[in-house]
Amino acid sequence: MANNYDAIVIGGGHNGLISGAYLARQGARTVVLEARDKTGGAADTSSPWPEHPDFKVTTYSYVMSLMPSNILRDLNLERHGYKVWPMGPYYQAWPDGTSMKLYPDDAKKNYEEISKFSKKDAETMPKWDAWLAGVADVLGPLLTSVPPKVGSRKPADLIEQLRLAWRMRGLDVRGTGDVVRLFTMSVTDLLDDWFESMQVKACLTINGVPVPMLFVSGQQINGQLPFNVDGNATMSLHTPGGISDNFNFQIQAAAPSIFRSGSAGPETGLATITRADNNQRVTPSNPIHSNDTIVIWATGLGRTSPPIDAGLPAPSDPLASAVIVPTVNLGGTALNVTYAGLVPGSVGLYQINATVPGKAPEGMAIPLVVNQGGSSTTLSVRVVK
Ligand SMILES: Cc1cc2nc3c(=O)[nH]c(=O)nc-3n(C[C@H](O)[C@H](O)[C@H](O)COP(=O)(O)OP(=O)(O)OC[C@H]3O[C@@H](n4cnc5c(N)ncnc54)[C@H](O)[C@@H]3O)c2cc1C
Secondary structure, three states: OOOOOOEEEEOOEHHHHHHHHHHHHOOOOEEEEOOOOOOEHHHOEEOOOOOOOOOOEEOOOOOOOOOOHHHHHHOOOOOOOOOOOOOOOEEEEOOOOOEEEEOOOOHHHHHHHHHOOOHHHHHHHHHHHHHHHHHHHHHHHHHHOOOOOOOOOOHHHHHHHHHHHHHHHHOOHHHHHHHHHHHHOOHHHHHHHHOOOHHHHHHHHHHOOOOOEEEEOOOOEEEOOOOOOOEEEEEOOEEOOEEOOOEEEEEOOOOOEEOEEEEEOOEEEEEOEEEOOOOEEOEOOEOEEOOOEEEEEEEOOOOEEOOOOOOOOEOEOOEOEEOOOOEEEEOOEEOEEEEEEEOEOOOOOEEEEEEOOOOOOOEEEEEEEEEEOOEEEEEEEEEEO
C-alpha cells in the first residue's frame, strides 16, 4: 500500500537524510519527513543576500569537521557532488581597527597574533589545542557507535557499558572529567577557564549560537530570538570591551505585543494599528469604524508555518502564518481574524488582520484585547459607527 513504510525518519537534516539512505540501502521502504520547505537542517544551503542570490552559504554548519569517511564512501557522496574546500584561517575584526587571524597549522603565527592581545593566552593556546586533540582522539571513534544504555542492569547493556569504559581508558581521571565538562558546560564558561582575552574567546566561540542582530547603536541593539527556543534562557552580550552580566529570562511560545510609536496631539506611544480603509494609524481623530478591516502590527507571535530562520525576511508566497492563531476582542465582541503571521519582506514583524462587525461597541476608550495561547495584551481605542 502506498502509505505503508518500514521506516519513517522525522526530520531531513543531514543525520535524518543519512539514516534514511542507509535504511533504504538495506531494503527498508523508507520515508523522510521534513517540516521545512527544504532538507539539510542546520547544514542546509541558503542565499541570505537577496541582491546576490549566487552567493550561497550553509546556514550554520560551515566547517566539515565530523563527517566519517565511511559514510562518504558508503553513500558515494562525491559522485553526488560532495566537495570540501580547505578553510582559510579564522579571521575576526573589531570596530576599533584591531583584528586576529588564527591558522590551523602555524603555531608560531598564532603566537604572534594572540600576543597582540594577551601573552598569557598565546602561551595557553598550544595547550588548549593539545587538550582538544587528546579528547577528540578518544571520542572520534565513538561517533559511529550506538551509545550504551547507561544505568541499565541488563547483561547485554552492561557489556556495552564495559566496552565504552574500555575505549575511554585512554583518558585519565582528569581527562574523563574534561570530556564530561566539554559535553555539559557552555562554551563560554569553558573558554573562561582557559583564556583571559575577550578577542581570543570571541575567535574561538565563532561556532556558538548567535542571535541575528538587526540594528546596533550606542544605546540599543535589536536582535531576533531564534524561533525554536522555549523556556528558561540566559543572554549575554560580547563586545571588544568585555562581556555583559548574564540576563536570565523566560521565553514563551507566544507573547503578543503591539508596537507603539509616534504621537497624536497630547497622546504619545500610539499603538500601531491601521485602518485598511485609509491606511492611516488609528487615533482619536481616525477612529475604528463598524465594518472596518484593521491591521495590528505586533511582535511575539511565535513560530510560523512554514517555519522561517531567525534573521531572514519572511516570504510572501506562501505567507508565514502564526502557528498559534491569536484572537482579537473589541469591547467584548470577537473580531474575525483573517490573517495572523509575519509581514512579507520584514524580519520578525507580524501583522494581524481583523474585521470589525457591523455592530461594534462604540466609545472613546474601548478595550482591544489580543490573546494568543493564554498570553494577552490590551489597549484602548476609539470606535465609532
Ligand atoms: C551555530 C552552529 C554552528 C555549527 N557549526 C558546525 C560546523 O562548523 N561543523 C559541523 O560539523 N557542525 C556544526 N554544527 C553542528 C551541526 O550543524 C549539527 O550537528 C547538525 O546540523 C545536526 O544535524 P541533524 O540532522 O541531527 O539536525 P538538524 O540539522 O537540526 O536537522 C533537523 C531537521 O529536522 C527537521 N524537523 C525538526 N522537527 C521536525 C518534525 N517534527 N517534523 C519534521 N521535521 C522536523 C528540522 O526542520 C531540520 O531540518 C553547528 C551547529 C550550530 C547551531
